[in-house]
Amino acid sequence: MKLRTSLLTAALCLSSAAIAQPQAYFDMTTHDMGTLTWKIPALATFHITNRGSENLLIREVHPDCGCTAVAWTHDPIRPGEKGTISATYDAAMLGHFSKHIAVYTNASERPVFLQLNGAVVLERKEYSGDFPVRIGEIYLDTDVIEFDDVTRGEAPVRTISVFNGGKSSYTPQLMHLPKYITATSDPETIRPGRVGTISLTLNSQMLREMGLTQADIYLSRFPGDRVQKDNEINISATLLPEPDASQPLEYAPIAHLSSDTIHLGKMGNRKKLSGTLTLTNTGRSPLVIRTLQVYNPGISVSIGSRRIAPGESEKLKITINANSNYFKGRRRILLITNDPRHPKQIIDVKVEK
Numbered sequence: 001m002k003l004r005t006s007l008l009t010a011a012l013c014l015s016s017a018a019i020a021q022p023q024a025y026f027d028m029t030t031h032d033m034g035t036l037t038w039k040i041p042a043l044a045t046f047h048i049t050n051r052g053s054e055n056l057l058i059r060e061v062h063p064d065c066g067c068t069a070v071a072w073t074h075d076p077i078r079p080g081e082k083g084t085i086s087a088t089y090d091a092a093m094l095g096h097f098s099k100h101i102a103v104y105t106n107a108s109e110r111p112v113f114l115q116l117n118g119a120v121v122l123e124r125k126e127y128s129g130d131f132p133v134r135i136g137e138i139y140l141d142t143d144v145i146e147f148d149d150v151t152r153g154e155a156p157v158r159t160i161s162v163f164n165g166g167k168s169s170y171t172p173q174l175m176h177l178p179k180y181i182t183a184t185s186d187p188e189t190i191r192p193g194r195v196g197t198i199s200l201t202l203n204s205q206m207l208r209e210m211g212l213t214q215a216d217i218y219l220s221r222f223p224g225d226r227v228q229k230d231n232e233i234n235i236s237a238t239l240l241p242e243p244d245a246s247q248p249l250e251y252a253p254i255a256h257l258s259s260d261t262i263h264l265g266k267m268g269n270r271k272k273l274s275g276t277l278t279l280t281n282t283g284r285s286p287l288v289i290r291t292l293q294v295y296n297p298g299i300s301v302s303i304g305s306r307r308i309a310p311g312e313s314e315k316l317k318i319t320i321n322a323n324s325n326y327f328k329g330r331r332r333i334l335l336i337t338n339d340p341r342h343p344k345q346i347i348d349v350k351v352e353k
Contacts, residue, residue: 022079023052024107026114033118036091037195040161046085046114050077052107060104061085067092068099068116080341091120130161135231136221137166144329147202147237149344160198160233164190172198173220175227180206181217181235202237211291212334213237234329240343241290241336253310254283255339257347262318266352272321273351279303280313283339291336298323299349301333320349 031044050056055076063070067090073083087101096119102111131139141161150156162185164170169192172185182201190196207213214236218227225231257279264273281287289306298321304314318333331349 020053022050022054022056022077022105022107024056024103024105024112025049025051026112029112030115030117031087033089033116036089036118036120037161038094038120039091040195040197041088041090042118044087044089044116046087048073048077048083048085048103048105050079050081050083053079055079056083057106058083058085058103059106060102062102062104062111063087064100064102068101070101072103085114087114087116089116089118094120131163135219137164138170138172138219138221139163139165140219140233143233145200145233145235147235150202150204150207150237150239152204152207152239152242154202154204156202156204158200158202160200162190162196162198164192164194164196167192172196174198174233175218175220175225176215177217178215178235180204180213180237181215200235204237204239207237207239210239210241211336212293212295213239214295236295238334238344241338244338244340247285247340249340251284252340253281253285253287253308253338255287255335255337255342255345256280256282257335257345260346261348261350263350264318264320267320267322270322272319274317274319277316277318277347278313279308279316279335281308281310284310286310288338289335290338291334293334295329295332295334299331299333316347318347318349320351 025048027047031046033042033044036042048058055078057076058072061070061072069088070085072085077083085103089099097117099116101114103114104111131141133140133143145158145160147156147158162172169189171189174183177183180203182203183198185196185198187196214234217233217235219231219233221231258277262275262277264275267273287308289303292301292303294301300319302317308314320331331351333347333349335345335347336343
């Protein structure tokens with residue numbers, strides 16, 4: 001009888017060991033990068049989710065060509081959490097390209113192959129769709145730069161593609177650059193009809209507070225240019241709290257919003273619109289709201305208490321004024337809590353025209 005019991009116990013242990021393992025799931029394995037301009041690097045990001053029951057580890061990532069630089073999440077990816085693999089193609093060769101990247105994880109002995117496809121051309125003659133922002137004779141692909149989900153110590157980079165639509169060479173210059181941002185342009189001088197990039201690097205160590213930090217910078221169109229609304233570029237950085245490993249996840253708070261989008265209806269001739277969402281703590285310890293901020297002027301948000309007991313709820317009151325239409329970007333609210341699984345949540349504020 002003891003022998004049978006021992007064998008059964010051993011079988012159950014082996015079965016549990018076989019079931020408990022990481023499982024890598026990619027949101028996509030092929031990324032179409034479209035048409036790239038010669039020598040203007042392009043970035044592709046692949047997201048990997050651990051659908052298993054043990055930590056997932058990305059061990060190695062090997063591109064098949066030195067033309068592709070890779071970076072990936074080195075920390076273990078917990079069950080249900082996500083990691084990223086970023087690939088930057090240098091676009092140094094003209095013509096069509098198809099590049100492969102081998103990803104090795106502890107979920108399988110065999111690698112998963114990712115693919116980058118696209119074409120590189122000498123210059124783009126049609127720029128209105130790719131560069132929708134016009135500042136004089138200079139065209140940009142965006143005038144809103146966001147450094148999302150930054151942890152202290154990181155130095156993420158964002159780029160602005162610049163098309164010189166004028167008849168003379170152009171040297172990009174940024175005015176009112178905050179101390180925590182550095183900028184470089186490549187090339188330093190963009191010839192007429194050509195494309196360059198402005199790279200913005202964030203020094204997260206210089207951000208004073210957790211949460212949202214915003215600034216406006218201005219692109220100079222010519223020497224001696226002035227600061228105006230039409231050459232403004234918005235920059236935002238979201239600094240996340242350091243993860244707290246002292247509390248087990250099973251006893252942690254869980255922030256549950258009734259919706260991540262609030263529809264306030266039609267503004268019409270009204271001066272403001274208001275609505276409410278419900279924030280519930282479905283975890284087993286108190287939920288603390290660390291930051292509650294708005295991305296856009298003209299939006300306000302309030303809550304009764306910033307500390308919510310397990311099983312309790314609080315109402316978020318959101319109000320938008322008519323003058324919010326004059327500002328760029330999505331209307332959003334940033335919520336940061338001590339929920340270790342999802343410390344940051346974004347609420348989109350929708351208003352009908």
